[in-house]
Amino acid sequence: MAVDEHDATTELHEDEPELEVEGEPEHEEALDPEVAARRRAALAQIRKFGDPVLRTRARPVDLFDEALREEVARMGALMDDAFGVGLAATQVGVVHRLLVYKASPGAPLAALVNPEVEWRGDEQEIMEEGCLSLPAVHVDVERAIHVRVRARDEYGTEILVEATGLEARVIQHEIDHLDGVLILDRTSREERKQAMAALREALDQV
Numbered sequence: 614m615a616v617d618e619h620d621a622t623t624e625l626h627e628d629e630p631e632l633e634v635e636g637e638p639e640h641e642e643a644l645d646p647e648v649a650a651r652r653r654a655a656l657a658q659i660r661k662f663g664d665p666v667l668r669t670r671a672r673p674v675d676l677f678d679e680a681l682r683e684e685v686a687r688m689g690a691l692m693d694d695a696f697g698v699g700l701a702a703t704q705v706g707v708v709h710r711l712l713v714y715k716a717s718p719g720a721p722l723a724a725l726v727n728p729e730v731e732w733r734g735d736e737q738e739i740m741e742e743g744c745l746s747l748p749a750v751h752v753d754v755e756r757a758i759h760v761r762v763r764a765r766d767e768y769g770t771e772i773l774v775e776a777t778g779l780e781a782r783v784i785q786h787e788i789d790h791l792d793g794v795l796i797l798d799r800t801s802r803e804e805r806k807q808a809m810a811a812l813r814e815a816l817d818q819v
Contacts, residue, residue, distance in 0.1 A: 655694035659704050659745045662795070662812055666703050667746055671710045671791040674726050677769035681711075681726070685767045688713045689722040697745055699783040701790035704746050712787035716780040725764040725774070728788055734759035742786060742796050749815035750808045752800040756785050 644652070660666055674681065684707065692700040692713060699714035710727045739755045760781045762774045776784055789795070797805050 651694040652696060655691045656745065656748075658691060659695065659700075660706055661816060662747050663816070664706075664746075666706050666708065667790070667795065668793045669703060669708055670793050671701075671703050671708045674709050674711060674765075677726070677765070677767065681709075682767045684709070684711065685713055685722070685724045689724075695745055698779075699787045700745065701787045703790050703793075710791050712784070712791065714780075714783045714787060716776075716783075723774075724767045725762065725772075725784070725787075726767060726769075728762050728764040728784070728791070730760055730785070730788060731763045731773075732761040733757035738782075740782065742782070744786075744796055746790075747795065747797070747808070747812055749811040750796070752796055752804045752808050754786075754796050754799045756782050760785060762788075 684702070688700050688702065688705060688711075691705065692698070692715075699712060702709040702711040711724065712728065713722055713724050715722060734757050736758045737755050738758050739753050741751050742754045743751045758781060759775075759777045762776065762784055764772055764774065766772055774784070786796070789799070797808060800808070
């Protein structure tokens, strides 16, 4: 993600007060200075609200070459340094239908190329999400708890992902990015107004 959730925080990042995919940690001063510096450098490379690329629908990938695999590795490193659990290519200015994520702490990096949601379960859940491209923003978003996604990996191999819980939420969040959709579009008008105020203040400090 770009996804972040209070309930998943401790499980995913013991150093973090919340699961931040985008934005500054609440207590960055508590981080090791080198870790904090890497995080700031990573966040500086992630496109922020107002950048037109975040509203652009990404194009399908048709070339599965070494350059694509290097892109996956770079995105994975940025995501890790930023304390994220997911990242879409558009968030780093690349208009490819590519996302990366980690389903759990210590899990290998997963890459989904040209992902398509094949099925969403009827059961929905509302949880708070944040986004690396929307500093200081946390809003309630309703998403399907179970999804099935068809995609390819970075080598071009067809894969089918059956995801549930946090993994399903992260994947849906990142696919939204590839379609030019932000969490602000999926929350209530009142939350959106409050989020925009927090966002403007945060961006003024960048």
